[in-house]
Amino acid sequence: MAVRRLAVLLAALLIAAPASARAADATLGVRLEDSSQLPAMTLSVTLPAQLLGGTTGEPTFRITENGVEAKVISAEGATDAARAPVDVVLVLDTSGSMKGAPLTDALAAARAFVNAMGPEDRTAIVTFAFEPSVRSEFTSEQPRLLSALDGIQASGETAVHDALVRAAGLVAKNAGRQTAIVLLSDGGDTVSVTSFQSALGALKVSGAAVYAVTLRSKEWDPRALNSLASQTGGRAVTAADSAQLLSIYEALSEEIRTQYLVTYQSLRPNTKDLEVLVTASLDGATAVGDLIAPNPLYATAASGPVLKPVSPSVFARIAAIMLTFLSVTLFAWGVSLLLQRRSTGLDRLEFYDQTVDGAADRSASPGTPAALQAKMQDAVGYVAGRWGFTRMMHSMLERAGWPIRPAEYIYLHLAGVLVVGLLGMLVSRSLVVSLLLALVAVILPLLLLENRIEKRRAAFEEQLPEVLNLLAGSLRAGWGFLQAVGLVAEQMAQPASGEFGRAQTEARLGLPVEQALDHMAARIGSPDFTWTVSAIAIQREVGGNLAEVLDIVAATMRERSELKRHINSLTAEGRLSGTILIVLPFIELAAVLIVNPRYMKSMFTATFGWVLAIVGALMLVVGWFWLRRATKVEI
Numbered sequence: 001m002a003v004r005r006l007a008v009l010l011a012a013l014l015i016a017a018p019a020s021a022r023a024a025d026a027t028l029g030v031r032l033e034d035s036s037q038l039p040a041m042t043l044s045v046t047l048p049a050q051l052l053g054g055t056t057g058e059p060t061f062r063i064t065e066n067g068v069e070a071k072v073i074s075a076e077g078a079t080d081a082a083r084a085p086v087d088v089v090l091v092l093d094t095s096g097s098m099k100g101a102p103l104t105d106a107l108a109a110a111r112a113f114v115n116a117m118g119p120e121d122r123t124a125i126v127t128f129a130f131e132p133s134v135r136s137e138f139t140s141e142q143p144r145l146l147s148a149l150d151g152i153q154a155s156g157e158t159a160v161h162d163a164l165v166r167a168a169g170l171v172a173k174n175a176g177r178q179t180a181i182v183l184l185s186d187g188g189d190t191v192s193v194t195s196f197q198s199a200l201g202a203l204k205v206s207g208a209a210v211y212a213v214t215l216r217s218k219e220w221d222p223r224a225l226n227s228l229a230s231q232t233g234g235r236a237v238t239a240a241d242s243a244q245l246l247s248i249y250e251a252l253s254e255e256i257r258t259q260y261l262v263t264y265q266s267l268r269p270n271t272k273d274l275e276v277l278v279t280a281s282l283d284g285a286t287a288v289g290d291l292i293a294p295n296p297l298y299a300t301a302a303s304g305p306v307l308k309p310v311s312p313s314v315f316a317r318i319a320a321i322m323l324t325f326l327s328v329t330l331f332a333w334g335v336s337l338l339l340q341r342r343s344t345g346l347d348r349l350e351f352y353d354q355t356v357d358g359a360a361d362r363s364a365s366p367g368t369p370a371a372l373q374a375k376m377q378d379a380v381g382y383v384a385g386r387w388g389f390t391r392m393m394h395s396m397l398e399r400a401g402w403p404i405r406p407a408e409y410i411y412l413h414l415a416g417v418l419v420v421g422l423l424g425m426l427v428s429r430s431l432v433v434s435l436l437l438a439l440v441a442v443i444l445p446l447l448l449l450e451n452r453i454e455k456r457r458a459a460f461e462e463q464l465p466e467v468l469n470l471l472a473g474s475l476r477a478g479w480g481f482l483q484a485v486g487l488v489a490e491q492m493a494q495p496a497s498g499e500f501g502r503a504q505t506e507a508r509l510g511l512p513v514e515q516a517l518d519h520m521a522a523r524i525g526s527p528d529f530t531w532t533v534s535a536i537a538i539q540r541e542v543g544g545n546l547a548e549v550l551d552i553v554a555a556t557m558r559e560r561s562e563l564k565r566h567i568n569s570l571t572a573e574g575r576l577s578g579t580i581l582i583v584l585p586f587i588e589l590a591a592v593l594i595v596n597p598r599y600m601k602s603m604f605t606a607t608f609g610w611v612l613a614i615v616g617a618l619m620l621v622v623g624w625f626w627l628r629r630a631t632k633v634e635i
Helices: 002-016 101-116 142-148 160-172 196-206 223-231 242-257 314-339 345-350 352-361 369-387 389-400 406-428 431-476 481-491 496-508 513-524 527-542 546-570 572-595 597-605 607-631
Strands: 029-034 040-046 060-065 068-077 086-093 122-128 132-139 178-185 209-215 235-239 259-265 273-282 285-294
Touching: 029 209, 029 285, 040 273, 040 285, 060 259, 086 101, 086 160, 086 242, 101 122, 101 142, 101 178, 101 242, 122 142, 122 160, 132 142, 132 160, 160 178, 160 196, 160 223, 178 242, 196 223, 209 223, 209 242, 223 235, 235 242, 389 406, 389 431, 389 513, 406 431, 431 481, 431 496, 431 513, 431 527, 431 546, 481 496, 481 513, 496 513, 513 527, 527 546, 546 572, 572 597, 572 607, 597 607
Parallel strands: 086 122, 086 178, 178 209, 209 235
Antiparallel strands: 029 040, 040 259, 060 068, 060 273, 068 259, 122 132, 273 285
């Protein structure tokens, strides 16, 4: 079909070429006006100034549809007084390449265009460089339009697509009127956030014909604008220099205001699109225009009244989110049931004391909120126990020194995740954002718990030399080792006091003191204390002066602690530099987003921008590990 269309177009151009020199480059503006009366198809045709100038009489029209000539039923023109008013958006390029004479001539041409419009016609003005700016909304007041053209300066890049979308938005607010967009640009698009296809889609929705005026320059690239003009029913004109802009704008003004409604009888071809070629002749001059229109035979008829989509209520969104979380939880539970090992009697008795304590606390009346919360907590504890989470959380909570049962912590953690997810969905109205916030709510408490464990371990290691000296002094005074442990539990501060008190209690209940200290070392996770417990166990096995051994270990720990502090002071500058280098990109990103958010849009809307962001994030991670490795010295 494309070959046939090209052949017909070439034939028409060959026929029109010798007709008149002033119509050699004439092109019709063709738009589909009405296809509801199939087979009658009505086209809106605007005649170029080359065809109108110095002529008399009415033009004749010849139409071919998919390469086959169709019958012209009627062709009616409207006088300037009787025609329907038109709305025109003047879109002017004010990028840096338009400095000097090009911008001056363009503004003069725009003023001439405004002065040529009829009293009922309305004009809007949009300028664009790095981003579009609406200088004037639609108005028929010429002084206001001329004032809007004052003070325009040329600078920046070229955002053609964004400007066309802004112009299409102005046109869409005034549906039902004859509309056109006259665009002037001297180069291709360089910084638009909007793609070519998105701009074309917005223009088609608005129904405005685009008349593209391309000014030759070093950045001249008319291909995209020619395509936009042809696909919206307008046409493209090239100006060799800015001095031609005045005559071009005057001609376009006459074209837009000269309209013909041409009705022809469609041949009803069995194709999705109709390739319509219109030839207009007047006083020996000929102009040709083409149009690709959707075939009405393939249009989907509405089966009923079109209703406005109903936005789901807040409660519906909450219910949807809760059902989503519930379905994911049930799926994970079902998978875990297939993978988990069979529980033993010891597993069931491990947290029996907590189960009994929890049952004792649940004395609320049935049906009350407290009773419902207790049942939910029991269910969470049961599921967590089957999955093995209870054992893991019990160990972490013990190491952190938090006086809370694992089932209670898991219940509060899940409740927090659900609340954060719901709030994120209500505020952002995005499931992706809600899931990301829920993921943060899952990870952040665990990180805080790990941080608490690390701080408690560091505090215990700070106390350890003093603890060992106290044990050694007690042994020299004739106390037994278990009595010395009890003295540490009484005299030292937390966390050493609590940990040694628990070890003393375990020993009194029959557990060997070496095993009680081993359990304590496993809870604390301190390598220094692990070695200390090993030294105590060996000495108690082979005999010797335990007080002297503890003094030597305490002295060694103090020396290592002093060396660590010395190394930390020497590497402080490197660690600070690493922190600044990691944080600085995010600070700069936030600053740019606040000062000029449009500058960063391409980073988050273009594929290449996402690639750069991902590569940058990976480089930050690698740099963080490298800096951490360089500033951390093992002793």
